[in-house]
Amino acid sequence: MATPAKNAKVNPVSAQTQSESLGDSHKKSTSHDISGAEIVIRCLNAEKVKFVFGYPGGAVLHIYDEIFKQNGFKHILVRHEQAAVHAADAFSRATGEVGVALVTSGPGATNAVTGIATAYMDSIPLVVISGQVPVPAIGLDAFQEVDMVGITRPCVKHNFLVKDVRDIAATIKKAFYIASTGRPGPVVVDIPKDITAHKTSFHYPETVEMRSYNPVLKGHTGQIKKAIKLLLEAKRPMIYTGGGLVLGDGSPELVKLARTLNYPVTNTLMGLGGYPATDQQFVGMLGMHGTYEANMAMQNCDVLIAVGARFDDRVIGNPKHFLSQKRTIIHIDVDPSSISKRVKVDVPIVGHVQSVLAEMNALLATEVNQTGKSTKNDISDWWAQINEWRKVHGGRYEMSDTVIKPQYVIEKLWEVTRGDAYVTSDVGQHQMWAAQYYKFDKPRRWINSGGLGTMGVGLPYAMGCQFADKNAQVACVTGEGSIQMNIQELSTCAQYGLPIKVILLNNRYLGMVRQWQEFFYENRYSESYMDSLPDFVKLAESYGHVGMQITKPGDVEGALKEAFAKKDKFVFMDFITEQSENVFPMVENGRGISEMILSDEKKGAK
Amino acid sequence: MKHIVSLLMENEAGGLSRVAGLFSARGYNIESLTVAATEDPTMSRMTIVTSGSDEVIEQIIKQLNKLIDVIKVLDLNDGKYIERELMLVKVKATTPHREEMKRMCDIFRGRIIDVADGSFTIELTGSGTKLDAFIESLDKTAILETVRTGASGIGRGDRVLKI
Numbered sequence A: 001m002a003t004p005a006k007n008a009k010v011n012p013v014s015a016q017t018q019s020e021s022l023g024d025s026h027k028k029s030t031s032h033d034i035s036g037a038e039i040v041i042r043c044l045n046a047e048k049v050k051f052v053f054g055y056p057g058g059a060v061l062h063i064y065d066e067i068f069k070q071n072g073f074k075h076i077l078v079r080h081e082q083a084a085v086h087a088a089d090a091f092s093r094a095t096g097e098v099g100v101a102l103v104t105s106g107p108g109a110t111n112a113v114t115g116i117a118t119a120y121m122d123s124i125p126l127v128v129i130s131g132q133v134p135v136p137a138i139g140l141d142a143f144q145e146v147d148m149v150g151i152t153r154p155c156v157k158h159n160f161l162v163k164d165v166r167d168i169a170a171t172i173k174k175a176f177y178i179a180s181t182g183r184p185g186p187v188v189v190d191i192p193k194d195i196t197a198h199k200t201s202f203h204y205p206e207t208v209e210m211r212s213y214n215p216v217l218k219g220h221t222g223q224i225k226k227a228i229k230l231l232l233e234a235k236r237p238m239i240y241t242g243g244g245l246v247l248g249d250g251s252p253e254l255v256k257l258a259r260t261l262n263y264p265v266t267n268t269l270m271g272l273g274g275y276p277a278t279d280q281q282f283v284g285m286l287g288m289h290g291t292y293e294a295n296m297a298m299q300n301c302d303v304l305i306a307v308g309a310r311f312d313d314r315v316i317g318n319p320k321h322f323l324s325q326k327r328t329i330i331h332i333d334v335d336p337s338s339i340s341k342r343v344k345v346d347v348p349i350v351g352h353v354q355s356v357l358a359e360m361n362a363l364l365a366t367e368v369n370q371t372g373k374s375t376k377n378d379i380s381d382w383w384a385q386i387n388e389w390r391k392v393h394g395g396r397y398e399m400s401d402t403v404i405k406p407q408y409v410i411e412k413l414w415e416v417t418r419g420d421a422y423v424t425s426d427v428g429q430h431q432m433w434a435a436q437y438y439k440f441d442k443p444r445r446w447i448n449s450g451g452l453g454t455m456g457v458g459l460p461y462a463m464g465c466q467f468a469d470k471n472a473q474v475a476c477v478t479g480e481g482s483i484q485m486n487i488q489e490l491s492t493c494a495q496y497g498l499p500i501k502v503i504l505l506n507n508r509y510l511g512m513v514r515q516w517q518e519f520f521y522e523n524r525y526s527e528s529y530m531d532s533l534p535d536f537v538k539l540a541e542s543y544g545h546v547g548m549q550i551t552k553p554g555d556v557e558g559a560l561k562e563a564f565a566k567k568d569k570f571v572f573m574d575f576i577t578e579q580s581e582n583v584f585p586m587v588e589n590g591r592g593i594s595e596m597i598l599s600d601e602k603k604g605a606k
Numbered sequence B: 001m002k003h004i005v006s007l008l009m010e011n012e013a014g015g016l017s018r019v020a021g022l023f024s025a026r027g028y029n030i031e032s033l034t035v036a037a038t039e040d041p042t043m044s045r046m047t048i049v050t051s052g053s054d055e056v057i058e059q060i061i062k063q064l065n066k067l068i069d070v071i072k073v074l075d076l077n078d079g080k081y082i083e084r085e086l087m088l089v090k091v092k093a094t095t096p097h098r099e100e101m102k103r104m105c106d107i108f109r110g111r112i113i114d115v116a117d118g119s120f121t122i123e124l125t126g127s128g129t130k131l132d133a134f135i136e137s138l139d140k141t142a143i144l145e146t147v148r149t150g151a152s153g154i155g156r157g158d159r160v161l162k163i
Helices: A017-024 A036-046 A057-067 A081-095 A106-120 A148-155 A165-180 A193-198 A221-233 A245-249 A251-260 A291-300 A318-324 A354-373 A382-391 A408-417 A429-437 A458-466 A487-495 A511-520 A534-543 A553-565 A601-605 B017-026 B054-068 B098-107 B127-135
Strands: A049-054 A072-076 A098-104 A126-132 A158-161 A186-192 A238-241 A265-268 A281-284 A303-307 A327-335 A345-350 A422-426 A474-479 A502-504 A544-548 A569-574 B002-010 B032-037 B041-052 B070-075 B082-093 B112-115 B121-125 B143-148 B152-155
Touching: A036 A057, A036 A165, A036 A193, A049 A081, A057 A098, A057 A126, A057 A193, A057 A251, A072 A487, A081 A098, A081 A106, A081 A126, A081 A458, A098 A106, A098 A291, A098 B054, A106 A126, A106 A148, A106 A186, A126 A165, A126 A193, A148 A158, A148 A281, A148 B017, A158 A165, A165 A193, A186 A193, A193 B121, A221 A303, A221 A327, A221 A345, A221 A354, A238 A251, A238 A291, A238 A487, A245 A251, A251 A354, A251 B127, A281 A291, A281 A429, A291 B143, A303 A511, A327 A354, A345 A544, A408 A429, A408 A474, A408 A502, A408 A553, A422 A429, A422 A458, A429 A474, A429 A502, A458 A474, A487 A534, A502 A534, A534 A569, A544 A553, A553 A569, B002 B017, B002 B054, B017 B041, B017 B054, B054 B070, B082 B127, B098 B112, B098 B121, B121 B127, B127 B143
Parallel strands: A049 A072, A049 A098, A098 A126, A126 A186, A158 A186, A238 A265, A238 A303, A265 A281, A303 A327, A327 A345, A422 A474, A474 A502, A502 A569, A544 A569
Antiparallel strands: B002 B041, B002 B070, B032 B041, B082 B121, B082 B143, B082 B152, B112 B121
C-alpha cells in the first residue's frame, strides 16, 4: 500500500527512489513547503469538507495542531471513535457527500472499525484518516500501534498506508475519488506521525486516473431495450428497489418510471424513501418483516425489476423457495458482483441507477411517440390481487388503553413531524417498527444500519443528520439496549447544542432477541432482559438535556408535540412500552418470503 | 471444476494479502497461487488455481475485478491455455538404484541439478498432472523432499493478458 502516485498525474516518483530519499525529503524544504499535517488540512479544504468527526490522540497531534489554526471545516469532537465514524456516515447518508472521520492510531483506529464495517455493508462513501506510529517504529510493537491497513482490509472499499509526505495529497485525492464513485464505500488513509511533520510542496491533483479502477457509468442500451420490452409485456410486474437507488440519487427517475407504467413498488429496509410511502402504488417494505402484500407480490410476480438492491437473505428469504416460482428478473446495479450473486438474473444491467433509469424513461417516451401506443399495460387483475393481499394484515396491531404500544408511538411520531423528519434508528424491534410505521416520502430521511445491523448507531446517526441540516427535525428511534451502546454521545449533543429528539421505546428487553427466544427457544429468555436500567430522565438532565418519561397511551401525542415544540432543545423521551409486543409479519429464518407469521395466534401454526 | 485465473495488478505492498484475504473471507478454494512482477515493474501477474461451480467462478472473477488494485482478470479456462509448474524433488540415489533413478528422471524429461553421495535433486517442469505422475511413479520411500511452485498459466496463440 505504499502509494507512489504514478497514476494520479502528479509526483511520478518510483517506489525505490522514494524510500532512498525518504530521509532527505523533509530536509530539502523550501519556503513554500508545508508540513504533512497542513497538507492533510489543505486537501480536506480542497474537497470542500464541511465537518470532520474525530477524536485526538498521540499519532494525530500534528494534524490536530493544524486543525486549531484553520477554519475551513468544523471539527466535531465525539466521545468515542466509533461514534465519529457513525456520525460521518450519517452525514453522508443524509447529504450524499463523502463523510470524513479522523482518529488516532491503535485503540482509536480499532474503535473506528465497527463504524467502518457498518458503512461498508451499506456502501456509504467515507474517508477515514487514522494516525499511525512513525514509519521507523512500524512493526516494532510500538505504543498504540496496530496494523490498521490489515485490520480494515476486509471491511473497506480500499485502504492506504502513506509512507512519504509527497504522497499525502495524491492519496487523499484518490481516497475521495474511490469512496464516492462506482459502488461507494469507506476508504481508510493511515498516516504515520513522522510523515505529518515532514515538509514538501503542496499540489492537489484536480483529477484522478487509475488504470485499475474505472467504474461503469452508463448501462448497456441493448440490455435496457430488452428490459423495457419485458416490462411492457408483463402481466404481474413488480418493482423492487434498495439502498442503491437512494445512494445513486435515482429516486426521481424511478418515480417517473413507476408512475408511467403504473406498476407496484416495494422498497427494501435500506431503500425506504426511494419511492414515496404514501403513494398508492407503494406496497410497503418487503423482507423478513415486510408487508404481506409486498412479500406476496414479490413471490408471485412474473417480471421483477430490481434497482440497486441485492437480493440479500433478509429480503428474499430462502433463495430456493424464492426460485420455486418462475419469474423473469431484470437487475440494475452499479456493482457487477451484486448481480447473479444469490439469485440468477435474466437481464443484468450494470450501470449507475440514475442514468439507466433516465434512459429507460426516455426510451418509454419515444416508444409512445413512435407507435402511438400507450405504455399503460393493463394489469388491473394484478392490482386487484394486490389489493386483496393488502387486506390480509394491513399493518394492524392491537391497541391498548393502559399500556403504550410501540407501533402507536411511531405512527404518532410520523403525524407530529408531518412525515418530514430525519429518522435514525438503532437495531432491533424498534428499527422494524420505525421502518414499518413511519411513512418515508423522501430519500435520505431514513438512516439505519441495514447490512451490519450495528446496535448503537442511532444517536451518532442523529448527530450526523443534525449537522447535515441544522434546522431539520431529527428523531432517533431506539431501544434501551441499543441506546446504551453509544450513550456517551449525550455529551457531544450537549457540547454542540443539537436539538435531537430521542424516541426510546423502552420495553426492558432486548426485544428482537426476546421475540426469537419466544418463537424458537420455547420462551427461554436467556440474557435478554435489560436489568439495572438508568433513570433516563435524570441521565438526560445531568447533561443539561430535557428528559421525559411517558407511561400512558393517552400522553404519547401530547408529549411528542411538546418535545418537537422545543426546537432548540435535545429531548430524551423514555416511552415505557408493552414488554411482550412482537414484530409482524415475520418470516422465519430459512423460510420463503411468502411463508409469513402474521400474529401471535398464528405463530404456532406456521 | 478446476479453473486457472490469471490477473494483473498494481505491484504495491499488500496486493497479495488483498487477493488471499478475498479468497479466505468469501470461502473460495485456493489450490495454488503464484505471483511475481512482470516486465513492467509497476505490475504484478498472479496465477490462481481454484475450483468451484460456474456460479462460484463467476463470483470469484467479479470479486477479483472489484479489488481496486486489480487491473485485469482472465479465466484461462475460457479458451486454450498452457500451464506449467516447477518442482524440485530430492530423492535417495544409492547404488544399485542410482541408474534407475536417472532413467526415471530422463523419461519425465527432468534434469538432475544436484548430485550428492546418496541423493539426486531433480528439477521437473510441466503441468500439475505430469508432476503428480512423476511422484506416483517413484518409490515413496525414495522421496526425501519435494517443493512445488504452483501453476503459472498463459493463453495460447493470440490470447494475451496485457493492458
